[in-house]
Amino acid sequence: xxxxxxxxxxxxxxxxxxxxxxxxxxxxxxxxxxxxxxxxxxxxxxxxxxxxxxxxxxxxxxxxxxxxxxxxxxxxxxxxxxxxxxxxxxxxxxxxxxxxxxxxxxxxxxxxxxxxxxxxxxxxxxxxxxxxxxxxxxxxxxxxxxxxxxxxxxxxxxxxxxxxxxxxxxxxxxxxxxxxxxxxxxxxxxxxxxxxxxxxxxxxxxxxxxxxxxxxxxxxxxxxxxxxxxxxxxxxxxxxxxxxxxxxxxxxxxxxxxxxxxxxxxxxxxxxxxxxxxxxxxxxxxxxxxxxxxxxxxxxxxxxxxxxxxxxxxxxxxxxxxxxxxxxxxxxxxxxxxxxxxxxxxxxxxxxxxxxxxxxxxxxxxxxxxxxxxxxxxxxxxxxxxxxxxxxxxxxxxxxxxxxxxxxxxxxxxxxxxxxxxxxxxxxxxxxxxxxxxx
Amino acid sequence: xxxxxxxxxxxxxxxxxxxxxxxxxxxxxxxxxxxxxxxxxxxxxxxxxxxxxxxxxxxxxxxxxxxxxxxxxxxxxxxxxxxxxxxxxxxxxxxxxxxxxxxxxxxxxxxxxxxxxxxxxxxxxxxxxxxxxxxxxxxxxxxxxxxxxxxxxxxxxxxxxxxxxxxxxxxxxxxxxxxxxxxxxxxxxxxxxxxxxxxxxxxxxxxxxxxxxxxxxxxxxxxxxxxxxxxxxxxxxxxxxxxxxxxxxxxxxxxxxxxxxxxxxxxxxxxxxxxxxxxxxxxxxxxxxxxxxxxxxxxxxxxxxxxxxxxxxxxxxxxxxxxxxxxxxxxxxxxxxxxxxxxxxxxxxxxxxxxxxxxxxxxxxxxxxxxxxxxxxxxxxxxxxxxxxxxxxxxxxxxxxxxxx
Numbered sequence: 001x002x003x004x005x006x007x008x009x010x011x012x013x014x015x016x017x018x019x020x021x022x023x024x025x026x027x028x029x030x031x032x033x034x035x036x037x038x039x040x041x042x043x044x045x046x047x048x049x050x051x052x053x054x055x056x057x058x059x060x061x062x063x064x065x066x067x068x069x070x071x072x073x074x075x076x077x078x079x080x081x082x083x084x085x086x087x088x089x090x091x092x093x094x095x096x097x098x099x100x101x102x103x104x105x106x107x108x109x110x111x112x113x114x115x116x117x118x119x120x121x122x123x124x125x126x127x128x129x130x131x132x133x134x135x136x137x138x139x140x141x142x143x144x145x146x147x148x149x150x151x152x153x154x155x156x157x158x159x160x161x162x163x164x165x166x167x168x169x170x171x172x173x174x175x176x177x178x179x180x181x182x183x184x185x186x187x188x189x190x191x192x193x194x195x196x197x198x199x200x201x202x203x204x205x206x207x208x209x210x211x212x213x214x215x216x217x218x219x220x221x222x223x224x225x226x227x228x229x230x231x232x233x234x235x236x237x238x239x240x241x242x243x244x245x246x247x248x249x250x251x252x253x254x255x256x257x258x259x260x261x262x263x264x265x266x267x268x269x270x271x272x273x274x275x276x277x278x279x280x281x282x283x284x285x286x287x288x289x290x291x292x293x294x295x296x297x298x299x300x301x302x303x304x305x306x307x308x309x310x311x312x313x314x315x316x317x318x319x320x321x322x323x324x325x326x327x328x329x330x331x332x333x334x335x336x337x338x339x340x341x342x343x344x345x346x347x348x349x350x351x352x353x354x355x356x357x358x359x360x361x362x363x364x365x366x367x368x369x370x371x372x373x374x375x376x377x378x379x380x381x382x383x384x385x386x387x388x389x390x391x392x393x394x395x396x397x398x399x400x401x402x403x404x405x406x407x408x409x410x411x412x413x414x415x416x417x418x419x420x421x422x423x424x425x426x427x428x429x430x431x432x433x434x435x436x437x438x439x
Numbered sequence: 440x441x442x443x444x445x446x447x448x449x450x451x452x453x454x455x456x457x458x459x460x461x462x463x464x465x466x467x468x469x470x471x472x473x474x475x476x477x478x479x480x481x482x483x484x485x486x487x488x489x490x491x492x493x494x495x496x497x498x499x500x501x502x503x504x505x506x507x508x509x510x511x512x513x514x515x516x517x518x519x520x521x522x523x524x525x526x527x528x529x530x531x532x533x534x535x536x537x538x539x540x541x542x543x544x545x546x547x548x549x550x551x552x553x554x555x556x557x558x559x560x561x562x563x564x565x566x567x568x569x570x571x572x573x574x575x576x577x578x579x580x581x582x583x584x585x586x587x588x589x590x591x592x593x594x595x596x597x598x599x600x601x602x603x604x605x606x607x608x609x610x611x612x613x614x615x616x617x618x619x620x621x622x623x624x625x626x627x628x629x630x631x632x633x634x635x636x637x638x639x640x641x642x643x644x645x646x647x648x649x650x651x652x653x654x655x656x657x658x659x660x661x662x663x664x665x666x667x668x669x670x671x672x673x674x675x676x677x678x679x680x681x682x683x684x685x686x687x688x689x690x691x692x693x694x695x696x697x698x699x700x701x702x703x704x705x706x707x708x709x710x711x712x713x714x715x716x717x718x719x720x721x722x723x724x725x726x727x728x729x730x731x732x733x734x735x736x737x738x739x740x741x742x743x744x745x746x747x748x749x750x751x752x753x754x755x756x757x758x759x760x761x762x763x764x765x766x767x768x769x770x771x772x773x774x775x776x777x778x779x780x781x782x783x784x785x786x787x788x789x790x791x792x793x794x795x796x797x798x799x800x801x802x803x804x805x806x807x808x809x810x811x812x813x814x815x816x817x818x819x820x821x822x823x824x825x826x827x828x829x830x831x832x833x834x835x836x837x838x839x840x841x842x843x844x
Contacts, residue, residue, distance in 0.1 A: 001675060012664060047600060062804035064812050116661045119730075125706075130536045168468055168771065177734050291769050292763050292764045293764035293766070293768055293771060294529075294561060294564055294565075294763075294764040294765050294766045294767070295529065295560075295564070295765070296528075296529030296531060296560070296561065296763070296765040296766065297529075297531050297762050297763030297764065297765040298530070298531055298762075298763070299531075299532065302529060302530060306844075310578050326732070327763055329728060329730070332728065335825055338825035338826055339825060341633055342825060342826045342827075342828065342844075343827050343844075387825055387826055388824060388825065389774045389775065389777070389778045389823050389824055389825050390777075390823075391778075392778075405810075414741050416740050416741050416779060417737070417740055417741075418709070418737060418739040418741070419707075419709070419710065419737045420737070421731065421736075421737070421739075422731035422732060422735065422736025422737055423731065423733075423734065423736055424732075424739065425732065426733045427730050427732040427733070
């Protein structure tokens with residue numbers, strides 16, 4: 001179903017290694033009797049899930065043979081599904097680029113995430129196991145995003161996903177529309193916004209060509225440019241663009257730029273997606289959508305609608321969800337998908353959107369996003385139907401390590417809130433309007 | 440409530456001429472009347488905008504030719520105990536934001552009725568989930584930001600939809616009351632000092648107004664006459680307050696001036712439950728899913744159930760936030776409370792009958808009882824479930840157009 005570059009994710013899967021933080025299951029752990037929603041394959045009504053050393057080693061129906069020496073747990077009456085993948089979040093309160101320029105691909109979220117921020121524990125409490133942490137949308141290009149696994153980390157390094165060469169997994173955040181329109185040096189119109197972006201990508205092409213022409217001759221190589229070298233990764237389709245966009249015409253502008261420069265892109269928010277679903281489908285571009293309690297809040301989001309999920313699904317567009325935390329609360333991520341179902345999206349599609357399709361948007365589908373043998377042991381234990389308001393996330397596992405347990409008072413507080421579970425600073429909500437004081 | 444009675448007569452006269460004479464039968468598999476037990480396989484008969492009969496389908500005679508609406512679940516029309524819908528418009532641009540004017544910190548004279556936009560799309564939006572009554576008006580964010588009103592979500596013409604044009608006066612204490620840089624109040628203490636000074640002026644205004652010598656009576660003062668209504672309890676102060684020390688400051692203020700107040704927001708309520716209970720004042724609790732940041736950092740989704748256990752009267756609200764969602768839906772806030780310790784019937788009460796009582800409109804709405812306004816919400820399942828749809832809304836006896844959400 002996902003159509004963006006089938007070869008490259010396979011390549012990444014081959015080279016990616018995982019920094020596993022805490023030791024997990026020296027003996028296999030078998031969870032027996034829960035309904036297993038595997039996402040990639042069939043659902044087992046009373047299934048068997050066995051994890052060992054951070055990986056899934058057995059998934060099967062009732063009666064599946066267990067490995068010798070396995071620790072067993074009876075989880076009948078509960079539901080287990082893959083850990084949720086949030087394709088667009090601001091947990092850890094990072095900032096990317098500053099106000100000095102509209103295009104800052106050199107800024108890394110890596111250098112700005114606060115792993116001790118309460119939002120990270122709350123995301124674990126909501127069943128998230130992987131998140132794409134992004135800089136804001138107040139720039140045409142606000143910086144490099146970071147794909148993290150929500151392990152219990154002491155430093156940001158503990159959460160990273162890195163390949164063998166040491167490259168940190170992440171994308172590039174871009175935006176169009178009104179958020180990035182400001183006083184100079186920021187653009188004042190949509191056309192100017194597109195022109196600035198095109199100019200920069202053309203510069204990146206020339207930079208790449210110079211490097212190619214130099215053939216490794218140090219004297220002929222251009223001086224290293226931290227911004228352009230990231231855009232070269234984008235042109236080479238190694239780094240995915242995560243593009244904030246709302247209005248129908250802005251969506252088409254992204255597709256036009258994507259066609260010109262050939263980069264891989266995920267459209268984010270996409271408020272007006274239902275108006276241009278056929279165009280999005282024709283461009284073979286996936287969408288990560290947000291579901292809000294009410295439309296509006298800004299001009300461009302006036303027509304945002306829960307039906308985006310079903311309309312895109314029917315048009316054949318791969319759909320993922322995001323929290324945009326703190327715009328919506330990570331603890332209520334399942335709720336977003338439930339509202340898409342309420343508006344007509346298929347349950348199977350919504351479950352896939354929360355997990356495997358999200359993983360595909362981050363090129364991580366070979367390792368996460370479904371309950372399959374060999375994948376990382378990232379899963380959640382639910383008290384009931386994933387789309388019921390009465391369901392609670394009971395446990396969250398990342399790489400086989402339990403990072404949230406509702407039975408533990410300390411963890412439970414992250415789920416319910418309460419004294420000390422909040423953030424003493426105002427919410428960071430980017431960005432529009434002069435009276436918006438949060439930024 | 441004379442003025443609201445007058446508005447209602449106007450409403451009744453205008454609407455009766457059109458469609459209200461038509462009888463309507465709402466047939467529900469489950470009817471939450473909020474006045475006694477749940478009725479299974481029940482009907483509500485509606486005519487002339489009022490509820491004519493409620494009971495089991497087998498025991499109520501259904502007149503021939505009446506329009507029949509069917510639903511799995513029927514509840515009273517929902518009441519949002521505190522919102523800014525109609526003031527904080529959908530676009531969030533300066534031209535559609537009427538909930539807060541910050542030129543001076545104390546502006547009780549700002550009437551809600553002069554700014555309410557019944558045609559803002561969010562009014563219709565919240566109605567499409569079953570909300571039929573809004574307590575809306577000036578928002579938090581100034582020491583006194585103005586007044587509030589109670590209005591139905593249909594019809595869109597405010598004069599026809601109005602229940603009470605001057606319900607409460609909106610005040611804020613704590614960090615939320617702070618004025619712009621270098622202006623007063625700049626601290627929580629200063630905010631209380633300024634409000635005390637103004638209430639003393641109002642007391643003086645009331646006393647002088649009673650002088651027999653008309654020459655010695657003060658000139659009419661729009662600000663002080665609103666505060667005078669707070670002093671005599673006719674128009675309570677709705678005090679938005681979150682931190683425990685600011686909650687206590689509000690209670691101190693109420694005791695000093697013998698004010699009737701409603702505590703609004705109250706994120707730290709679990710820390711001072713005894714004091715709130717002792718005061719006897721009700722709470723309009725922050726939206727269950729409100730963001731836990733800054734003054735609200737300690738809020739919990741379990742606070743509603745704690746208020747219930749403590750016996751503190753409360754209602755739920757959609758509140759105010761300056762970004763998205765531009766409004767929350769009070770049904771959803773009750774749903775999350777119901778998923779976190781509050782019983783389903785208590786959660787439903789917090790957005791129907793309990794809210795009506797705390798707003799003083801229980802004679803009109805909030806439950807399905809004979810003689811009350813025909814305000815009903817229809818659902819195709821448990822109203823709190825994420826995947827249930829609202830399939831119909833009746834406001835004052837009118838079946839409104841509902842795109843099921």
